Amino acid sequence: MEKQMTNKIKVFRAMRNMTQEDLADKIGVTRQTIIAIEKNKYVPSLELAFKIADEFNEKIENVFEYK
Amino acid sequence: MTYKQFKIMRVLIASFISATVAMAIVYNNILLSLAGVLIGILFIFLVHKKTKAVLVDERIKSIGGKAARLTYTISTITIAFLSLMFTMTGKHTGQADYEMLGILLSYIALFNLALYSLSYKFISKKYGEADDE
Numbered sequence: 001m002e003k004q005m006t007n008k009i010k011v012f013r014a015m016r017n018m019t020q021e022d023l024a025d026k027i028g029v030t031r032q033t034i035i036a037i038e039k040n041k042y043v044p045s046l047e048l049a050f051k052i053a054d055e056f057n058e059k060i061e062n063v064f065e066y067k
Numbered sequence: 068m069t070y071k072q073f074k075i076m077r078v079l080i081a082s083f084i085s086a087t088v089a090m091a092i093v094y095n096n097i098l099l100s101l102a103g104v105l106i107g108i109l110f111i112f113l114v115h116k117k118t119k120a121v122l123v124d125e126r127i128k129s130i131g132g133k134a135a136r137l138t139y140t141i142s143t144i145t146i147a148f149l150s151l152m153f154t155m156t157g158k159h160t161g162q163a164d165y166e167m168l169g170i171l172l173s174y175i176a177l178f179n180l181a182l183y184s185l186s187y188k189f190i191s192k193k194y195g196e197a198d199d200e
Contacts, residue, residue: 024121025120025121028121029121029125032126033124033125033126042126045125048125
């Protein structure tokens with residue numbers, strides 16, 4: 001089976017009571033982009049992935065997985 | 068200005084431009100349409116500046132790039148096919164107009180290809196192509 005990127009953004013958001021709009025505003029993207037990343041329909045750039053992990057104060061490997 | 072307000076303003080400006088151009092056509096006044104379009108562009112520019120929400124991000128740019136590539140492929144193939152059809156029809160029927168149109172379209176297709184190659188080369192260089200070490 002082909003490997004693919006998955007993420008736990010939704011989980012980390014819920015833990016911090018953060019809406020998709022809040023996260024989008026903080027990292028400078030549209031809400032649609034957050035929705036697409038959460039649904040694994042769009043793979044973010046390395047820079048954006050780091051920004052998201054940084055926003056949650058987590059390491060990138062805790063937020064994103066490749067398996 | 069939020070993204071929702073921006074979308075409303077965009078629709079209003081588009082309606083204004085359409086209405087002015089329609090009026091210009093009815094009254095046969097080219098200056099009116101020109102003024103309408105220019106004012107519309109100015110307003111769009113101001114609204115863009117006033118909007119604090121993010122309007123373009125990497126996903127939107129990526130979609131734009133893919134759409135542009137698809138448009139380029141479809142338009143170039145269509146123009147090349149039409150040019151071939153017109154040139155062959157012109158040659159068979161002896162109508163010089165068709166043949167000329169075919170040749171013109173083939174030049175447009177070639178121009179498209181050349182422009183794509185040049186912009187590809189330029190952008191590729193910008194992102195560090197062939198940096199031999």
